[in-house]
Amino acid sequence: MKIICIGQNYLEHIKELNSAIPEEPVFFLKPDTALLLDNKPFYLPDFSNDIHHEVEIVLKINRVGKNIAEQFAHKYFEEITVGIDFTARDIQKVQKTKGLPWEKAKAFDGAAPMGKFVSKNKFQRMNNIGFHLDINGKTVQKGNTNDLLFSFDKIISFISQFITLKIGDLIYTGTPVGVGAVKIGDKLEAYLEGEKLLAFEVK
Secondary structure, three states: OEEEEEEEEEHHHHHHOOOOOOOOOOEEEOOHHEEOOOOOOOOOOOOOOOOOOEEEEEEEOOOEOOOOOOOHHHEEEEEEEEEEEEEEHHHHHHHHHOOOOHHHHHOOOOOEOOOOOHHHHHHOOOOOEEEEEOOOEEEEEEEEHHHEOHHHHHHHHHHHHHHOOOOOEEEEOOOOOOOOOOOOOEEEEEEEOOEEEEEEEOO
């Protein structure tokens, strides 16, 4: 099982980080040890003082695929959910400055909390799905797939040019504007079209 994350896929988030708009999908990997399931608490690591939340829609791959044509990509996932791409922003900034990979900032243990999956058939269109993140009862991030720079189908097709997708692989599809730091005691709740699929505490 692979965790594949898409970066810089919502314009307003790109602006808030002062990043360049990508011409093609940007992706990186997280190991399976980053996965945090069953609403278990997230423990702040001691190597960073600036851990940021990034709420995202997650796709679960349901068949093996390589060099997938974009028009057939929708056949490669049947379920979606919400997840958090935790980022050590202080470490990421150093890595970016030095032109080094992001893994230290993105791939640490517990850095990929993930909610309960639901059938994509619950939604009329993949390009009009709302999702949001509440922290301590206040909405801090709100997004809609209509604002994706690269659609789910484009992402799947693009990744499969380089990496064979296998059953159970997870794709975090990018975060909207509003990222920010979390602290001990915070309660995070992530929703997909109003349905709460993920809830956990920071410790």
